[in-house]
Each structure stands twice: as structure tokens, then as C-alpha cells.
């Protein structure tokens with residue numbers, strides 16, 4: 190595989206806060222929900238900005254092994270009896286077999302020190318400062334097999350600094366969003382992610398995790414729980430006190446709901462002077478490895494997966510020797526109110542350096558020899574850089590520091606030039622056989638210790654950062670005030686509207702009763718009037734008909750009854766013929782009258798029928814009116 194084509198830019202993985210269920214462990218104490226006064230906390234931090242320049246913190250860890258009698262440890266100093274070779278004898282040391290060299294350190298961890306102690310003393314304060322906005326770099330330096338990887342990574346049964354830091358972060362970080370909101374682009378900048386980009390990150394994360402599952406054997410994937418339970422069994426003080434008051438600043442900051450936080454990790458190695466991303470072993474997949482991780486367990490799996498991809502080989506000194514410098518970085522990006530220009534991006538680098546090797550001892554050849562040479566060369570450049578920085582500082586000169594001579598020093602240029610907190614854990618194997626390597630390490634540390642971390646640039650940076658916070662804080666405060674004012678105003682308005690609504694409800698209730706009453710009265714009057722009108726009308730029509738028929742009857746009775754009587758009388762007279770004629774005429778006349786009468790009766794009957802029909806129509810209409818009024822009443826009346 191042509192590794193030279195690998196993109197050497199850093200790949201990141203997004204991390205989310207730990208699984209809340211993990212908090213149920215017996216070492217889990219919840220953060221207090223402390224609110225308030227970011228500015229006060231920050232202002233309290235201000236005097237620190239004015240601190241004197243500080244030397245690089247160098248700690249010594251002595252490996253758990255049979256300590257050679259040449260060493261004695263006395264508080265923060267280690268004394269080492271160095272045998273004098275005849276060639277090195279100066280005139281005034283003639284006849285002296287050995288001299289005792291004294292090396293002092295910020296802290297010395299004797300062989301029996303635990304991983305937890307080292308984390309507590311060296312790393313915990315830095316992680317706290319990291320969360321609060323300070324960058325940090327921690328390196329382990331030492332000869333091969335001296336315990337660097339053990340210190341930085343550790344084992345499942347004895348977890349080292351990185352798992353403890355992850356545990357600490359995921360225990361204390363607030364619940365983070367499901368998807369990353371921002372992504373670090375440069376050292377101090379972030380970019381907002383679009384919805385599609387967020388989705389890509391989630392997909393990349395899932396790919397990475399399934400790759401991790403495939404690569405790491407099953408037993409290995411359970412190591413997170415195992416590691417956790419180990420941590421929980423440790424005696425008090427490893428993680429419990431993290432959630433105490435010291436986190437107030439940070440907690441209070443995150444109580445501002447408009448701050449969004451994302452955590453990313455990257456893991457890379459410098460192998461034979463090439464940088465490889467341990468989270469994307471296949472160069473084809475470059476650019477897809479920025480991955481969001483959900484839980485602490487995922488972060489740990491990523492660490493394990495990265496370690497799996499790391500170059501190890503067996504040498505005569507260490508059967509599981511790291512053949513590269515590996516760098517695990519955690520980044521925390523905080524964005525205020527979604528404004529990428531009011532952001533804070535901090536990183537914490539953990540660098541497990543490959544061990545310096547004496548070729549004679551390692552008996553390396555082939556690949557191992559090439560690796561050894563590269564390891565030693567880059568460590569040499571690291572030494573030269575540190576020497577040069579110290580010299581510049583001592584003599585107040587500006588000699589060019591050869592950062593560019595190795596990938597390692599290029600990567601850590603910022604930290605080495607004093608722009609951010611850097612510390613080292615120097616590891617030595619105190620056995621007799623490794624004395625020479627240990628002395629070399631101790632000499633290196635003696636030089637490194639003298640390098641002064643110039644605080645001035647940090648001061649400026651921190652001031653910038655502080656001003657960002659103050660700006661953000663003021664913004665929050667202003668927004669809060671505005672919000673509070675607006676909320677009060679709205680509340681007043683709502684109260685007023687409620688009162689008005691109540692008043693209106695009462696008014697309309699009385700109005701409705703009144704209107705109902707009025708309509709009822711109105712309709713009732715109309716109804717009664719209509720009823721009365723129709724009744725009178727019908728009675729009048731009936732009466733008129735009755736009268737008319739009665740009149741007709743009387744008329745006919747008066748007109749025809751006498752004729753009949755006269756006719757009856759006249760038909761019994763003397764002159765038969767005349768009488769016959771008269772009778773016939775009378776009969777005819779009578780019949781004609783009768784016919785007329787019948788016709789009139791007929792027409793009267795017809796007329797009567799018509800009147801009846803009209804009556805019935807009127808009755809129908811009356812009924813309709815009645816129905817309509819009833820309907821109206823139904824609608825109107827309660």
C-alpha cells in the first residue's frame with residue numbers, strides 16, 4: 190500500500206456525552222445544577238493570566254520493576270549514581286568510579302504509584318482547565334519498554350490516562366445533541382454543519398463503529414464495561430471528586446442554554462515520518478472519517494480500534510513495542526448562540542512517543558532498524574528543538590528552532606514554543622540493564638525542564654478568549670434582560686386579555702338573554718296576530734257563505750213556493766181546455782224555473798266547492814304559518 194498518498198490532515202470523530210445509564214454506578218455522583226455568574230468565574234481566572242512564565246512540567250514515573258541500587262528517590266528528586274568511564278574522567282575526577290547526578294521533577298511517581306494517582310496529579314487539573322478553555326498537550330517520553338504506553342493508555346485491568354480522561358469527560362459533560370452542530374476546521378475555528386453534513390457525520394460514525402466491531406474481536410469490545418467496573422472498584426478519589434465545586438465555572442457556563450457543545454476526537458500516528466489516521470486505515474476513505482460518536486463506550490471503542498491499527502512490533506526489549514508516535518486528541522467546540530465567531534475550540538493532545546532505542550540492545554534489523562532510526566531521529570529533533578528553545582531563552586537570542594525537521598516537532602510546534610500548556614511524563618525503567626537509557630532520558634528531561642513556557646502569547650490569546658466570553662456573557666445578559674422584559678410585557682397583556690375576555694363573556698351572556706327575550710316576545714305577538722287574523726278571516730268567509738246560502742234558500746222558497754200554490758189552485762178551475770193549457774204552461778214554467786233553480790243550486794254548489802277549496806287552502810296556509818312560527822320559536826327560544 191502506498192501510504193504516501195494518505196492525506197496527512199487530521200481526521201476527527203465527533204463525540205457525544207456518555208450514556209446516562211452509566212451514572213448509576215457507585216462512583217457516579219451527579220453534577221450539581223449550579224447556575225450563575227460566568228463573568229465572575231472568568232474574572233477570577235484573570236489573575237492567572239498575569240502569572241509568571243512557567244517551566245514545562247516534567248513528571249517522572251519509575252516503572253514497577255526491581256529498582257537498581259544506583260537510584261534513590263527523595264521527594265521530587267532522583268539521585269543516580271553514574272559510573273565514570275576512564276575516558277570521561279576529568280583531571281579532578283581522577284580515581285572516582287562514579288558520580289551521583291541529581292534530577293528534579295515537578296513530581297516523581299515511584300514504582301508503586303498507581304495509574305489513578307498519576308491521573309489525579311498530572312492530568313486531572315489539566316482536563317479541568319481544558320474544559321474551561323485551555324489547550325493542553327501531554328507527552329510520554331522514555332526508552333523503549335519503560336512504560337510510556339502503559340501510562341498513557343494502560344490496560345483493561347489498569348486503565349491509563351486516556352481512558353480515564355474520556356471517562357471523566359463523559360461523566361461530566363452535559364447531555365449533548367444527537368448530531369454535531371459544528372466541526373473544527375482549523376486550530377481555532379469551527380464551521381457550522383448543514384443538516385446534510387450532520388447526516389454524513391452520523392453515517393461516517395456508524396461506518397467507523399461497524400468497522401471497529403469487525404476489526405476488534407468480541408472480547409475486546411466488552412473491555413469498556415470491564416475498564417469501567419475496574420475504575421469503579423478503585424478506592425475513593427479517582428473520579429468521584431470531579432463533580433465537586435471545582436466544576437462550577439464550567440457547569441455555570443453550560444447552563445446558558447444558547448451554548449452548543451460538540452466533542453471530537455482524532456487519533457493518528459507518525460510512522461516512519463508519515464502521519465496516518467488511525468480511524469481511517471484505508472486511504473480511499475479519506476474525508477469520510479469525521480465521525481460522530483454517541484457514547485463513552487463508542488469513544489473507548491474508537492480508542493481501542495485506533496490502538497488496533499497502531500504499529501506495534503516485537504523487539505528484544507519490548508515484545509509489544511510501539512513503532513510510532515501516536516497522538517490521541519480530544520477537541521471541545523463551544524458555540525454561543527449559533528455564532529461561529531463567538532466560539533471556543535480547545536484541544537487536549539495525548540502523545541505516546543515511541544521509545545528511544547539503542548540499536549545494539551534492540552538488535553534491530555530490516556524494518557525494525559528503519560523504524561528505530563526514524564524514532565530516534567525524530568526524538569533527536571525533539572531534543573534539538575528543546576535545546577534551541579532553552580538556548581534562545583537563556584541567551585535572549587532568536588535562533589531558528591528546527592521544528593520543521595520532523596513531523597513530531599511540526600505537529601507540536603505550538604505547544605513546544607510555549608503557546609499552550611505542555612507537560613511530559615518521563616518514564617524510566619529502573620533496572621540495571623536499562624541504566625544507560627534511563628540516564629539519557631533523565632538528561633533529556635533536565636534540559637526540557639529548563640524550557641520556560643512564555644506566558645505572554647497565551648495571555649493575549651486568553652484575553653481574546655476572555656473577551657469572547659465577556660462578549661458572550663454580555664450578550665446573554667442583554668438577551669436575558671430583553672427576554673425577561675418581553676416576557677413580563679406579554680404576561681401583562683395576557684392578564685389584561687383574560688380580564689377583557691371575562692368581561693365580554695359576562696356582557697354577552699346578559700345580552701343574549703335580553704335578545705332571546707325580545708325575539709320571543711316579538712315572535713309571540715306576530716304569531717298571535719296571525720292566528721287572530723286568520724281566525725277572523727275564516728270565520729268571516731264562513732259566515733258570509735252561510736249567509737249567502739241562506740239567502741238563496743230564502744229567495745227560492747219565497748219565489749217558487751207561492752207559484753206552486755197558485756198553480757195548484759188554478760188547476761182546479763172551470764175551463765178545462767184553458768185550464769189544461771194553463772196547466773201545461775204552468776208546468777213548463779215551473780219546470781223551467783225548477784231547472785233554473787237546479788242550475789243555480791248546481792252553480793252554488795260548485796261555488797261552494799271552490800269556496801271550500803279556498804278555505805282549505807287558507808287553512809293550509811294558516812297551518813304553514815303556524816308551523817313556521819313554531820320553527821322560529823324552536824330556534825329562538827331556549
Ligand SMILES: Nc1ncnc2c1ncn2[C@@H]1O[C@H](COP(=O)(O)OP(=O)(O)OP(=O)(O)O)[C@@H](O)[C@H]1O
Pocket residue numbers: 251252253300331332333334335336337338339340507509510511512542543544545616
Ligand atoms: N508501572 C508499571 N507497572 C506494571 N507494568 C508496567 C508498568 N510500566 C510498564 N509496564 C509493563 O511493561 C511493558 C512495557 O511497557 P510499555 O509497552 O508501556 O513500554 P513503552 O515505553 O511504551 O515501550 P515502547 O516504546 O517500546 O512502546 C508492558 O508489558 C507494560 O504492561
